[in-house]
Amino acid sequence: MSAPRYTPTAQAVQDRITSYADTFGPLLRSYLIQLGEAFDHPAESAFTPNALSLVSDLALAGGKRQRAAFVYEAARLPGTEAVAGAADIGALAIELLQTALLIHDDLVDNSSTRRGIRSTFGSYTAQMPAHPQYAMGMTVMAGDLASYLAADVIAASDLPADLALAMTRVILRAGKETYCGQMIDLERDFTALPDLAFLDTVSDYKSGRYSIIAPIQLGLLAAGHDPAPHHDTLHRYSRAVGILGQIRDDYISFFGDPKVTGKPDSVDARAGRLSYPLREALAAATIREKHHMRTVLGRTDATDADIDMVRDIAYTHGVDETLRTMMGQRAQQARDEAATWHLLGWDPDAVGFFAESTLWGAERAS
Template sequence: MAGTGACPPGGRRGQWCREPGRAVTVQTSAGVRERLAGHRERFDALFAEYFTAVGGQALPRSSFVPEALDLVRDMSLRGGKRLRVALVHEAARLVTDEAVAGADAAAISIELLQTHGLIHDDIIDDSPVRRGAPSVYYAYQERFPERPQTALGLAVLAGDLAAFLSVRVLLDAPVPAPLRQAMAAVHASAAADTVIGQFLDLERDFGPVPGREALDTVSDYKTARYSLLAPLRLGLLAAGGDPDAHGEELARYARLVGVSGQMRDDYLDLFGDAALIGKPAGSDLRSGRRSYAVCAVLAAASGGERELVQEALDAPGCPPETVARVQDIARRHGVDEHLRAEIRRGAESASAVAASWRGRWRDDAVEFFERLPLWGAQRAL
């Protein structure tokens, strides 16, 4: 991971810094992992308790309703890094190191919104598996093999259930009504932006090959606004902060981290080790998706090379041999190196934005936000 540049503003010994001609320092990666793991362990128990409480509420006599709730519960508890949960609590820690009423409700809410997105994404993508088990959509297909429209409708409704539960959590939060309303407004805005992002994501694969700005806009709307910006704003609100006073820089941080993270995922999809990422390389190519990596190959390829890449995109399910040929084309043109450099650049820019928060917010929480994007980038490189 050699590179050029300097430590971000506020950089200190032990942080993620780069010096000319030297590798990125990774001394703090364990600290980020430990913080994320601590949030995840506590939250998973809390999330399970939440679903137990919801299941204990009076429900109409039905087999479909509890089954849908069980599927939403299973999808929600199935795993994940719980990054959104960590961001809510770490954003609250920017303001105070005391326990913050409403932070748990905000974390549950944003994870339920994530569940909604996963269920609907799997419908849109016709994905049979999610996190090592059947997707909700395919669980319903197995339940109703002779009634595909019923299976589709029930999967849509299960995703909707997760979405509306996510709003109700905030409206029931143990905080004053004005704060509940403010958090619900952040949540609703993030949810709407995410749906817009899904439209943009589907549109990306039609018409001319999208440029960098268009790809960044998709990443911003589909991922960054609900996975990064909304948790930041919710955590600050819960702790008594005013996210609107710092809206532009919070949005910039979220966009930089979101774009860098999506580019990392797209890089790993094409160039990652299948044994490490848990799936064969090239799933975006085989699905006809114009990811950052695929678009970069199309932009760099020439003549017959470009035709081969385009044919692979246009023929869903291309064989591993075709994926390998596209990888060779990409490496010949330095696409892999270019993407790694862009991932690093975005992560460093995000770290610099967070470093500028020193003096305004608590240093140990600021440090987490400085380290996080660089830790994420390092996982790809």
């Protein structure tokens, strides 16, 4: 699986997200440099500045900056002038929260790489090979540090107090709901075979709440617009996009090329994680194939040949095509929801961005 080739519509979305990323990247780097220079920590401690350095490394290692782009685009929706600097602060906060969640996610998944570099957990494991419990503990604390920074960047800003409070509440709610999603994500793997509704709920809480609705809420607040009256339509949109995004990420993780994804392609299988591809493969497999899969899933010592066997079973039953169909359905669902935002009098170009970004999301799995 190579890097995606986009249709012109999806490419236009990608180009706009890239333009935001090009602007946001230096802002994030400047913030992290200033933070490092002014960071209050025990002078005797080497672990503390190292933790901040690892947080910074992951935050700056790449990523599409889709969440930051959603903040900036949502600030355009009402057609009003945004509060100076508010969208920047919202974008910094959501990307720092993303960093925190990735750090914890890699610990939970026992993933050694992220974004083409060592994950924070991988770095600590390498630094502390004789102390695995310390490596896990430091990973948790580094992730917690990034979580607090996500709220602190708002609290320490010069934004009006009422706006800062409202944005902080968005970040805290997004973090709370996402951690609930992480917990039910683990709970999923304690069932014999979760149904799709269960996986969709996981995706809503684990992905849609902080990746989609929170950035839109932050952007609307930055534009001086209360997002509360629009919660239902924003949630319908974010849920559909969140489910689409999780299916796509699971698809890429299972069927993709690690050189493109920046992550191992066998993490879910070796951890026994019942992701969308593995759930669909188990549901479609014959009794004999199920037995073969169960002898591999959850085995950390599974060989590449073992993983290939599981993948071959998935291909045999058209799981790749099934997931593509599911992604297309969710993309259309979200696109139809975004199209209703014209009725709110919101900016047509910004509405179009959110509508077409669903197609971009689906095509990233191509």
